[in-house]
Amino acid sequence: MKKIFLKSAVALFVMILAGNDVMAKRHAESVESDVVSVNNSSTDGIETGSSNTVVSSESDTSKVKTKRVKDFDEWNTTRKGWGYGMRVGFAMGGTTPLPIPSEMRSIDKFGLDGGLMQEIYIYREFSDRWGIYIGERLAWEGMAATATVKNYSMSFIQGDSEVSGFYTGVDETNASNLSIKVPLQARFLARPRWALRFGPYMQFNLKKKFSGLVYDGYLRETDPTGPKIVLSADSPCEYDFSDDLRTVLWGLEFGFDFKITKHFGAFAHLDWGMNNVFKDDFKTITFVMKPVYFSLGLFVGI
């Protein structure tokens, strides 16, 4: 079954490549004919001799247009066809409430946990500029943040033991995901070497973590008038909400690719989570937490 699947995948890939070449050739021919017609019109302009300035201007514009088309073709083999490639990069960001609530007084320390991504992608261009893009990305994104919070609603749960209330003090959070992300985007070739991408993505978490420590503060049990429980720096309390995280998330991604050579380039994109990382029945953290990650890296492809 696996072999059949692999063979089909390889066959499909070869077909895409072959189709791509054919499409590229067709496209090149169509561009060449466009250039010829443009040149003809400019020759016509000289023959009429109506206005040298205008003629010259039209001629320049045409030349520029021609050059741009050439540039687009020079840097993009797949005009009006299929493209594919692979990218690797660093991911930086975190899981955060946005806007940051007043309960969070300061972020004292911030570091990355993981921060790598690798993606294979494929796109189809429907016009000179516009196309559709789909990718399959393995992302290991995470953060380790130390924040000072005030009246931050939280619970510590272990088995049938639970302490919940409002915490004031230091909070160290480690949040990370190993996930498969599938971006489905519109791709716009803004310049010969620049492509912009925008669209939604789905995120399927394979591994998820949201845990931390609280110390050097106190918890008001149940509500701000409840018993005060001191959590000293010597005996920090641990919490772990990993099981309360959602497995499927979605968000919006905005990215841009820049070609350094014809088949190699750099990219950057911003992933902005649209739903709460926690399940609906999770009440411990009262505000919506969303993942926001910025990635920077390199790609190879056509």
Next chain:
Amino acid sequence: MNKGLRQVISLIKKGFACVLLATGFLSCTSEEAPNAECDLLSVRLCLDKPANVLYFESDTLRLVSESDKEVKFNIRKGGFDLDSLKLNIKMEYTVTPGATIEETDRKFLDNGSTICISLKTTSEDEKWNREYQILFVATTSNYSTAPTVIEFGFEDWTTEKAISGAEWYVCLNGDNDKYWATGNAGYAIPKKGAALNEYPTAMYENGYEGKAAVLTTKETGFANMGFPIAAGNLFIGTFDATNAMSDAMASTVQGHIFQMKPNRIEFYAKYKAGDVYKVKVGAKQEVDNTKTDHPDFYAALYRNKDKKGNEVLLHGDDGKTNENIVAKAFMKEEHYKDLNYVEWKKIVIDFEYLEEIDEKLLENNGYNLELTFSASYDGGNFNGAEGSTFIVDELKIYCNFTEEELENYGKEGQD
């Protein structure tokens, strides 16, 4: 410079600009919310001649714990007009920054022997309120030099409910329900759903006579927070749950004013040690096969003011060692070695005096008596065996006896 290279540099610059923008966005926090807490932190009595009203001038200032709902001032009975005091007494308060406080009521309780002033605090964000009672109790002196036996049968119990919904047993002593305390409020923090008899300290139906108190060492489920067990305890004083999870020793405030000279303690007990002795090592528990659990009991009479006149209250960590202790009665191996869980054993411990008692100070509320039972001798340090059970009943405190009188009284008791 190569055009391509320049564009790459430009791209990197733009990338960093985006990172900086994102970082700046993430690090900006909104304006600090107003405080939600509304605790009364201290009360100061404004009196022209405090010595006429209070036993000690330093008693004019009383610090209030976050877990307190009432503040009690013991005032001298007689010598001044209670009606006038009720009308004219003035107080200064400190509260959580931004919170406000208002007096809602001022009345007499207990047939006119107690002035009760009700207060209501409101948080800075105006969403939360707390209510407090300031009590001025005209105390009748219990000072006596006659031989007296004070008895506690542990017959009267009630329950206390926290705002979290947790409910536990409280041992009463006649009309003074604040005499005995337990650590149940600390256990209630993680174990809100526990039944009344699942708490470390509970009422026991089949006592030596009538009801008794049963103290059990229980696991809390929070070993990795440095709070692995709660040893059942019963003590004279108050329990402040504020430090229950980080410093259990500090949460037991031990002792009440006592105006007699205690000579001997007697009580009946049963005991069984839990199977596995565990010690707390950092935020973990380790089994220690070399140790077996045993119960603990200690009582001490101590001076409740230091040399500067400041209030002294003993806690779990200095309950046996504080320099203000003047007489002590500690349980030793000879007292607990024969205890079992089948039959009741009578335990008798005599007080050992470390210094002479100042009779005038004794009469003027200058001494406190602390008295503590625990199911695990090192439970205050979170070391012990889960399941260790100590049942105590029919406590007697012999006071003001001479040795001869005590011997004779004992013989009379046996007759």
